[in-house]
Amino acid sequence: DAGVTQSPTHLIKTRGQHVTLRCSPISGHKSVSWYQQVLGQGPQFIFQYYEKEERGRGNFPDRFSARQFPNYSSELNVNALLLGDSALYLCASALSIGEGLGYTFGSGTRLTIV
Amino acid sequence: GDSVTQMEGPVTLSEEAFLTINCTYTATGYPSLFWYVQYPGEGLQLLLKATKADDKGSNKGFEATYRKETTSFHLEKGSVQVSDSAVYFCALRTNNAGNMLTFGGGTRLMVKP
Numbered sequence: 001d002a003g004v005t006q007s008p009t010h011l012i013k014t015r016g017q018h019v020t021l022r023c024s025p026i027s028g029h030k031s032v033s034w035y036q037q038v039l040g041q042g043p044q045f046i047f048q049y050y051e052k053e054e055r056g057r058g059n060f061p062d063r064f065s066a067r068q069f070p071n072y073s074s075e076l077n078v079n080a081l082l083l084g085d086s087a088l089y090l091c092a093s094a095l096s097i098g099e100g101l102g103y104t105f106g107s108g109t110r111l112t113i114v
Numbered sequence: 115g116d117s118v119t120q121m122e123g124p125v126t127l128s129e130e131a132f133l134t135i136n137c138t139y140t141a142t143g144y145p146s147l148f149w150y151v152q153y154p155g156e157g158l159q160l161l162l163k164a165t166k167a168d169d170k171g172s173n174k175g176f177e178a179t180y181r182k183e184t185t186s187f188h189l190e191k192g193s194v195q196v197s198d199s200a201v202y203f204c205a206l207r208t209n210n211a212g213n214m215l216t217f218g219g220g221t222r223l224m225v226k227p
Contacts, residue, residue: 004157033214033215035215040220041219041220042118042203042205042217042218042219042220043158043203043215043217044217045214045215045216048213048214055213056213056214058214090157090158092158092215097213102148102160102163103160103215104160105150105157105158105159105160106157107155107156107157108156108157
């Protein structure tokens with residue numbers, strides 16, 4: 001069975017550009033979350049979607065947006081890129097949302113802003 | 115708000131040594147607790163979890179006990195291997211926080227042969 005799939009694996013962008021990152025959850029999983037991991041730090045929560053609705057939002061500026069599609073895949077969009085947006089972006093999927101359920105993470109998209 | 119504090123690394127051990135990585139937390143409500151591991155160039159893998167006080171999570175020789183009285187979830191392994199070299203993240207999740215995971219800063223473990 002395929003795990004959580006993220007694309008692309010690596011990306012280089014210039015300041016001011018926008019970027020779209022994609023995530024396909026494990027088959028049957030309806031919850032997708034996005035995390036930003038800056039080098040040397042723990043992941044920080046960006047968004048959570050469940051059944052195509054936003055269920056949580058972290059402390060990130062409005063330049064960050066996301067959506068979930070009917071097939072439960074998801075996109076993370078970042079506009080007006082800054083150097084500080086350079087990070088590993090991780091997608092995590094789960095069957096549902098609820099106490100104690102473990103998330104399965106993808107390998108991430110390494111975004112570098114130059 | 116919720117927070118997780120881990121011991122700073124790197125932790126350097128010889129093969130077959132005993133491992134402890136300390137993790138303490140602050141949370142409103144009753145969190146579930148997790149340990150994730152990240153190998154170089156990869157995403158996070160769930161190592162173990164505990165959902166209520168006094169639960170012990172275990173996997174691949176690693177274990178951690180949910181201690182509510184000390185708000186701790188320390189990771190232990192009796193005999194580490196070179197292949198255990200990775201970054202370990204302690205994390206919590208509460209329903210109060212929209213089911214998001216709150217991570218500690220990570221602890222790098224280096225095991226020498």
